[in-house]
Amino acid sequence: MSSYTVLAASVAHSLTEKNSEFLTFLQPVTDREQAMQWVQHYRERYKDAAHVCWAYIIGNTRQPQTQAFSDDGEPNGTAGKPMLHVLTERELGNSLAVVVRYFGGIKLGAGGLVRAYSAAVSQASQLATLVTLSPKVQLSINTDFAFEARIRQLLAQYGGELLSADYQQTVLLKLLLPAESSDTFTQQLQNISAGAIQITAPENTA
Template identity: 75%
Template sequence: MTTYTTLAAPVEHRLTEKNSDFLTFLQPVTDREIALQWLQHYRERYKDANHVCWAYIIGNTRQPLTQAFSDDGEPSGTAGKPMLHVLTERELGNTLAVVVRYFGGVKLGAGGLVRAYSAAVSQAANLAELTTVSPQSELTVRVSFAAEARLRQMLQQYGGEVLAIRYQQQVEISIRLPEQAEDEFMQQLNNLTAGQAQIITPSCSK
């Protein structure tokens, strides 16, 4: 899993195309349930709209955990799929895009709809502030009491954090740190403890 970008904050944008208004909302989301909750929010907020089309990507856009889209009554393939395509091309992971359309009386045709929904999301993406998401590893290590303070210092240097700690015959510390730093961190820890540090649970990407 590689580093990817997502929204730092929600975005709203309005596009008018041949008298139709396209209201676009980009919302940061971390799982499918949250995406669907936000979708319901917009459906209720804009009950009088002709269409509430949407697309979301959870995780990295190149290797998504899950993704989905809906044309919500527009001709098949003219709304949700183009919206999803823009999210992918702009590398907006963990993002829900909702486009609310108020029909203005002039039909756009299939090609016109694809262009309008694509432009609506693309122009909203132009306004977005982005943040980088780095995959994290979680693991539990066992070290001597003497090594605990130094381990904590090293963890800070690598941008990690302590999740839990248990004092037994030795110290068991559950930690989270950037996946890309895991190998180097463990090498330094082994050097510090002369190879005495033990990993007692395997790492897992989050």
């Protein structure tokens, strides 16, 4: 579970290709329902458009939670799929791309459509602001007092956060760590304590 980028803010862009106008909108979304609400919004806003094509990808673009696309009446494979490809290549996780096409009287052909829809989303994506999400895991650690200082030191080293500390006969610590560091962190704890530190199975939190 490594860090990945997501779309941070909406983007609007216009492209004209052989008199056809391609209006592109990128929207941050976190699930299919939200994406479909935005698609409906643009359908109603541009009722006179020839096509309202879309594609979305949720989560990490390299391992998406879900993704989908629609050609909305354009020849099969000429709109939605190329749009999704651009979102994936540009690593625009949690994003919806909608391209509204106004036909200009000149047919573009299948290859021309693929290029136009790809270019529309690609140019819009160049204006996009991305943020990096780092999945985190929560660990519960039961340890002797002797190891607490070393654990805190390692926690800081790996960019983790101490959520709580409960002092009884032993110390019970609850930690939040970047997921990509948790295995190494856990291994180091086992090494310094010769396996004496008890670590519960991590829970995904993001």
